[in-house]
Amino acid sequence: MHKATFTVRLGSAGLKSYPQEHRLHAVQPASAMRPCVCASQLRHAGNETGASGLSPLQASRVMWYVSTRGMAPRVDFEGALFSGYAPDGGLFMPEKLPQLNRETLRQWSALSYPSLVVELCALFIGPELIPRDDLNGTSGDTGSAAIESVRGAKNVSIIVLLPQGHCTKIQELQMTTVLAENVRVFGVEGNSDELDEPIKAVFADVAFVKKHNLMSLNSINWSRVLVQMAHHFFAYFQCMPSLDLHPLPAVEVVVPTGAAGNLAAGCIAQKMGLPIHLVAAVNCNDIIHRTVQRGDFSLSETVKPTLASAMDIQVPYNMERIFWLLSGSDSQMTRGLMEQFERTQSVSLPEELQSKLSAAVTSESVSDEAIMQTMARCWQENQSLLCPHTAVAVSYHYQQMLRQTPSPPRCCLAPASAAKFPEAVVAAGLSPETPMEILALEGKETRCTPMRKSDDWTVMLRDTIENMGRQWRATS
Numbered sequence: 001m002h003k004a005t006f007t008v009r010l011g012s013a014g015l016k017s018y019p020q021e022h023r024l025h026a027v028q029p030a031s032a033m034r035p036c037v038c039a040s041q042l043r044h045a046g047n048e049t050g051a052s053g054l055s056p057l058q059a060s061r062v063m064w065y066v067s068t069r070g071m072a073p074r075v076d077f078e079g080a081l082f083s084g085y086a087p088d089g090g091l092f093m094p095e096k097l098p099q100l101n102r103e104t105l106r107q108w109s110a111l112s113y114p115s116l117v118v119e120l121c122a123l124f125i126g127p128e129l130i131p132r133d134d135l136n137g138t139s140g141d142t143g144s145a146a147i148e149s150v151r152g153a154k155n156v157s158i159i160v161l162l163p164q165g166h167c168t169k170i171q172e173l174q175m176t177t178v179l180a181e182n183v184r185v186f187g188v189e190g191n192s193d194e195l196d197e198p199i200k201a202v203f204a205d206v207a208f209v210k211k212h213n214l215m216s217l218n219s220i221n222w223s224r225v226l227v228q229m230a231h232h233f234f235a236y237f238q239c240m241p242s243l244d245l246h247p248l249p250a251v252e253v254v255v256p257t258g259a260a261g262n263l264a265a266g267c268i269a270q271k272m273g274l275p276i277h278l279v280a281a282v283n284c285n286d287i288i289h290r291t292v293q294r295g296d297f298s299l300s301e302t303v304k305p306t307l308a309s310a311m312d313i314q315v316p317y318n319m320e321r322i323f324w325l326l327s328g329s330d331s332q333m334t335r336g337l338m339e340q341f342e343r344t345q346s347v348s349l350p351e352e353l354q355s356k357l358s359a360a361v362t363s364e365s366v367s368d369e370a371i372m373q374t375m376a377r378c379w380q381e382n383q384s385l386l387c388p389h390t391a392v393a394v395s396y397h398y399q400q401m402l403r404q405t406p407s408p409p410r411c412c413l414a415p416a417s418a419a420k421f422p423e424a425v426v427a428a429g430l431s432p433e434t435p436m437e438i439l440a441l442e443g444k445e446t447r448c449t450p451m452r453k454s455d456d457w458t459v460m461l462r463d464t465i466e467n468m469g470r471q472w473r474a475t476s
Contacts, residue, residue: 063124065092065222068324069338070331077125081223084203084216090335091321092222098123100273102243109237117230124226143185144174146217151180154476157468158217159461160185161195162448166309170420170434173441176448181471184464188451191303192258193315198457202465212465219261219318228265231413236276239409247275254279254393254412258311260288260318262413267322267360277408280363281393283308283371288316292363295354297337298346307368307388307424310416323349326356364396368427374398375418375428385433388424390414 065080066072069090075083080092100108108116143160150156160175164187175185188195199216203209219225232253239251253276257263266278280288283306290296299314306312324334333350341347349357366374374391377398378384386394393412400407418425422432451457 063126064095066095066329066331067091068093068320068331069335071335081221082213082215083209084214084220085200087204087206088335089200089204090331090338091220091317093321093324093329094124094222094268097268097271102248105248105274106243108233109241109243113230113234116234117227120230120233121226142218144171147175147178147183147185151178151183153182157182157472158184159464159468161188161199161451161461162186163188163190163192163195164450166191166305166312168309168421168423170422170438170441172448173444173446174420174438176446177441177444179445179447182468184468185448186451186460186464187448188457189453190451192310192313193303195451195457196315196317198461201458202461208462208465212469214465219259219264225261225265225268225318225321228262229269231262232266232269232276233274235411235413236274239411250275250277250408252277252279252408252410254281254396254410256281256308256311256389256393256413256415257288258282258285258313258316260316260322262415263288263361264318264321264325267325270360271325278361279393279396280361281396281412282363282365283311283392284365284367285312285314286365287314288319289363289365291319291349291354292358292361295349295351295357297341297349307371307421307427308366308392310389311392322357322361323353326360327353364399366392366395370395371424372428375425376430379428379430385418385425385430387414387416387418387421389416390418 063077064074065077066074067086067088067090069086069088071088072086072090074095075092083092086092108119111119143162146158147160150158160183162172162175162185172187176187178185199220203214203216203220208214215221217224219228235253236251240249253266255263255266255278257280260280263278263280266276270276270278280292282289284304285300285306287297287299290298297319303312303314320334320338323337324331327333333353337347337349371388371391374395375386375388378386378391378394390412393414397410397412400410419432419434419438422434425432451460
């Protein structure tokens, strides 16, 4: 029996290790949950090329991307990047996945996290497009991270749809206090699933997307899933420092998930040859859990508000990528499943597909009570303050410890800092640790345009994109 290991990100606290029977490691991958959905508008400023020096594996591949529904032309990486949904309503996936041998994994195991991201991206982007300096990822929530990456930029505008009342006050302030001219934030009277609808409608207009160079910045976009794949490789190397064993031992990676982007990234890493077993950890909005356990891919009556608010999702759109991947790239079957789901909001997976899914992924659904208990326990035992989403994953770890079942080394991915969720911290009977830069948000001016239920969200989004484009052309 291996000792179980779980891995968490400690935010600004840095990296710490605790020598206990079940060791608590801390790694800090570039991870993000989905409290909001972003669409961004980019203006091309010319292509940049990187230096040479890639391995033969990287240099020999030209990667093409196809829609999971099989009715759209294949595109190169740039085509997948400057997009959201494919024109046929599907999601882009690599046409073929590179297979990694032991020697490649051994070389990657010695890399820093940024260097690992570069090597991984080179396989899927093309060596001529990868600069050889460090590639930095951003952690935290999608909206605020995306805004921070482009605020004040001359050739990029960003539009953020914020589900009003479904994020914490701090999360909202991180987005609404940015007053840069290239940033627009909408407060939507709806949940994360509902605000996806105007995004999908806009990206269905191929001419409009091309005219304004639109792309999405959540896990609809393949590039987001690509970078998340690095989490799984890095986690494996942290938990398995020696790659001399034959065969390579497995590591269990616990993924707190809502839209299933990071879960899809893990499934792809599996298919490339990384020996990991995945656990999908969800809150009481449990469509992914039901799908894994019994093939029940169907909506519940309502989205239930939880402490892990970024996972309050009923339409985990990246499950489409997983269905396509595990079905052997069967786009006809995937299209049939997703079109039925869109019509009836309920699908029973074919027996063979459900069997493959349950072999690749285990799942657990965690209540708010368990989230609070986990946050309190982890603080008491390790002086580590978990965000409620991380606590969903760590709750699974504690349950496995209680069951005393043999397990491989285990890693729990941690998507955010607890500082953004003071309400959950207080609910767990703990004291929030709020950094000064977050406290300073309270006194700042805010700007947020309401999207009310009575408004036509798609028209508002299109009009805003058109206006921002005109403003850019007038000043460029």
